[in-house]
Amino acid sequence: MSITNKTLIFKKAPTSGLPIAGEHLIVADLGPFDPSTPPPPGGVTLSILQASLDPFLTDKMRDPSIESYTPAYTLNGPVTNDAVARIIQSSAPGFAPGDLILGNLPFAEYTVLDAASVTSEIRAVLPNPFNWQGHDLGLFLGPLGIAGLTAWSALYEIGKPKAGETIFISSAAGAVGQMVGQIAKREGMRVIGSVGSEEKLKFVVEELGFDGGFNYKEEEAGEALKRLAPEGVDIYFDNVGGAQLDAALWAMNERGRIIACGMITQYNRDPKDWDGVKNLLCLVDKRLVMRGFIVADPDFGAAYLKDHQTKMHQWLADGSIKAKLDVTEGLENATQGLLDLFTGKNFGKAVLKIKDE
């Protein structure tokens, strides 16, 4: 039985800004694919169900001669990222047909991994079946995936949360922000978030239990922080950079910590057009620390992985932590799902559903 194997292909590097569907990213059928063909010795055949959509993927869509913190995608090769897949055939010890796995996989309907790739690309066998929060596989890409580990490790490693202190989180309804806020609440912090719509504001305050929030499109961040955190900010979890970072620097308390997780307002712009941030003297006067990180660094996220996985599984199962997913359906819509991250159109952790099984 031969079937299609549609795959999202990196065709051309955008010369400036974001990819355009059909020009820089195309969906091609790499089939015919016969799922009954046995995998190579020690390998597996996978049906790929859901993949994670993250802003950093656009950084990989570049001319490979440009160096960056993350390897570039290969031209004419597939877009890859964390994905959940079901094993349909296996000759790899420890992996059985029917198992759900999490790994670094192509945005495709199917893939075959050889023995070496099983070792290098598959990160975990997932609980199967599981029955938390709508049985949604996207949970493994959001709160239990890189976004959740990013929130967890950066909050503890750089933020050092203390009960009674105040944390301000930008992009608070996003994949990382919603987790940071809920973990911070568990640590007894006062939690303030910024979002880009009234609907998201309602979500973080009413559903996630944040102490306050504002819509940055409606209220200037500096004014909002005066109103919401008159006692100052102790931790700023920065996902956006630019004007909100500037306002946070001004609002920080002495010995505050700024977690430089991402700056979505600055991505995909020519560096000479990056926003100027004025309040850096606050770093000196208030002896602040500001630190960037890469969660995949062996000395960063990995140290927190066990704690994160154990507790997050439990909290998702008992419903005490909520996760909002934003699902894009179908490989044809993958590029648009990715672009939505840059306009704030997504609401929650963005995942691409490739197929149901």
Added chain:
Amino acid sequence: MSITNKTLIFKKAPTSGLPIAGEHLIVADLGPFDPSTPPPPGGVTLSILQASLDPFLTDKMRDPSIESYTPAYTLNGPVTNDAVARIIQSSAPGFAPGDLILGNLPFAEYTVLDAASVTSEIRAVLPNPFNWQGHDLGLFLGPLGIAGLTAWSALYEIGKPKAGETIFISSAAGAVGQMVGQIAKREGMRVIGSVGSEEKLKFVVEELGFDGGFNYKEEEAGEALKRLAPEGVDIYFDNVGGAQLDAALWAMNERGRIIACGMITQYNRDPKDWDGVKNLLCLVDKRLVMRGFIVADPDFGAAYLKDHQTKMHQWLADGSIKAKLDVTEGLENATQGLLDLFTGKNFGKAVLKIKDE
């Protein structure tokens, strides 16, 4: 015998920018002063010889209702800072006439401390006599004073120097910069400095042994760093902020450390006129850390004090570390000596010589 006791008085807070001699700072004679009058029980009578001129003093010349990291000067009270004085009378145990001491003292010819002030304001009894590098008392205010401890503690605590790495130091001929560079050379680092004149450039390269340097007035910092540190910068010791900070962010290597020691280009300006720094996304992409500090914090400088004092005494005595002092003579010229720090007119650690004995 009654004599004059001229003192530098904080008369009025500058509403914007820097103090003007005769308007915001005046020299008044608080005498007649009789040095033969015995000090109070447990107190001392001091003849003040040299005082330290530092940029942060201008931050203390503010309306006391404005909060900052350092207490404001009292209106109509003396300007105070670290100073070297000779004890001319003592009823304090452990302090004898003729001793040289280092303490927080008024910019005045003489002062009398009561027992409580002896405890709170005198920090050290100095070697007496000493015979290093011209017998200059200013050494206790520069390399052995706050500037030296700032260089030492911040380089080790935040910079974490490693042999073979590259450090870039702005204001490299200044009080702190010249010490940072020489300590970093001892740690086996490659040392690059920026200065504001050809004379200073010659000094840091030829006399202090820096590996390279540039005059920021003649060469754009980004171009200079490409030329002088093509392999990138691992530690940036920032004394200036603004354009040089921006260039350093761009030039940093992965996991670089930025020591936010001061930003002299931003001081005494309305915050809304502070320079915008564009390259903060580099903090994320290159997982940098940038940290401000106050050397006087008990958990910062104090941890390094013993090591700093022991080794710096030894290196100054054996001549293996050099210290350049910029001496302003006389209380009447104190304000100008302070202003020179903001135009870069000083060359080396700025001290005010009040009198010879």
